[in-house]
Amino acid sequence: MELTDVLYEKDNGIAKITINRPNIYNAFRAQTVKELISCFRDAWDDNRIGAVILTGAGEKAFCTGGDQKEKGDNGYGSSGGLGNGIGLEVEALHHVIRAIPKPVIAAVNGYAIGGGHVLHVVCDLTIAAENAIFGQSGPKVGSYDAGFGSAYLSRIVGEKKAREIWYLCEQYSAQEAKEMGLVNKIVPQGDLMAVAEEWAGKILEKSPTALKMLKYSFNADSANIEGISQLSMGSLAMFYRTEESAEGKNAFVEKRPVDFKKFRK
Numbered sequence: 001m002e003l004t005d006v007l008y009e010k011d012n013g014i015a016k017i018t019i020n021r022p023n024i025y026n027a028f029r030a031q032t033v034k035e036l037i038s039c040f041r042d043a044w045d046d047n048r049i050g051a052v053i054l055t056g057a058g059e060k061a062f063c064t065g066g067d068q069k070e071k072g073d074n075g076y077g078s079s080g081g082l083g084n085g086i087g088l089e090v091e092a093l094h095h096v097i098r099a100i101p102k103p104v105i106a107a108v109n110g111y112a113i114g115g116g117h118v119l120h121v122v123c124d125l126t127i128a129a130e131n132a133i134f135g136q137s138g139p140k141v142g143s144y145d146a147g148f149g150s151a152y153l154s155r156i157v158g159e160k161k162a163r164e165i166w167y168l169c170e171q172y173s174a175q176e177a178k179e180m181g182l183v184n185k186i187v188p189q190g191d192l193m194a195v196a197e198e199w200a201g202k203i204l205e206k207s208p209t210a211l212k213m214l215k216y217s218f219n220a221d222s223a224n225i226e227g228i229s230q231l232s233m234g235s236l237a238m239f240y241r242t243e244e245s246a247e248g249k250n251a252f253v254e255k256r257p258v259d260f261k262k263f264r265k
């Protein structure tokens with residue numbers, strides 16, 4: 001597949017996938033998600049690869065979720081069935097990150113917000129730069145990920161914290177994220193990729209079969225969330241076609257305060 005939104009490199013057993021839309025803080029559109037899925041599948045299929053690093057281009061952001069400027073009144077463009085009617089194959093992306101039988105390390109180099117936050121949540125490990133910022137924003141912009149974004153997040157940080165993250169849509173520092181178990185390690189920004197590669201190198205020294213079975217085992221315990229995710233995305237497709245969802249997206253794009261009051265009936 002020709003790559004326009006993503007950079008993909010393979011070196012010394014490590015695949016590095018970089019979301020490359022830095023001007024809009026690495027927000028993803030339909031094409032970005034397709035390319036990410038394609039790269040993960042390639043890394044899965046390549047027996048020389050033992051670990052994958054996912055990161056964002058530039059120094060500002062890892063990923064800020066769905067590209068709000070590409071979002072129309074019925075989702076992200078595609079009218080077909082892929083992406084559960086939303087136009088973004090986010091479910092398939094979450095699935096391939098979990099299903100690839102090789103550890104995936106998120107190297108979070110800045111904002112991990114909204115759907116970008118969910119991406120690092122579903123990765124096996126997260127290494128954060130000191131300037132990284134974490135948070136969910138769906139309820140502010142007329143969206144939600146009530147699959148892995150909520151149910152799996154609450155397994156990581158606990159129910160109370162996960163509810164706080166979604167209900168308040170605050171932003172959290174790398175240190176706060178580490179304290180709640182969302183991040184494995186914090187490093188100076190300039191060391192981020194070197195440390196991610198060092199961790200990937202340590203993984204490469206281990207038995208690939210043992211790692212594969214461990215990943216399957218960790219996944220098995222939360223596999224039911226795929227079903228919850230399907231329900232979430234199916235309902236999101238309907239929500240996107242409402243005035244309430246449009247108000248959230250339009251307020252962000254128009255850089256004005258959002259007004260959801262009239263929808264509280």
Ligand SMILES: CC(C)(COP(=O)(O)OP(=O)(O)OC[C@H]1O[C@@H](n2cnc3c(N)ncnc32)[C@H](O)[C@@H]1OP(=O)(O)O)[C@@H](O)C(=O)NCCC(=O)NCCSC(=O)c1cc(O)c2ccccc2c1O
Pocket residue numbers: 023024025027064065066067068069086088090091111113114115116118137138141143144145149233236252
């Ligand atoms: C991340 C921010 C808090 C940073 O704020 P800051 O003030 O530092 O920077 P700017 O806001 O000026 O941003 C710089 C530049 O980037 C553009 N940009 C940033 N994020 C996005 C985005 N998501 N989409 C489009 N454009 C973006 C911004 O407009 C600026 O460009 P200019 O041309 O104006 O200079 C702040 O940027 C922020 O809050 N961003 C929005 C983050 C957000 O709300 N994301 C959630 C969207 S919903 C979502 O992610 C989502 C999740 C899912 O799981 C889905 C599943 C299935 C389908 C859809 C899903 C989905 O949409």
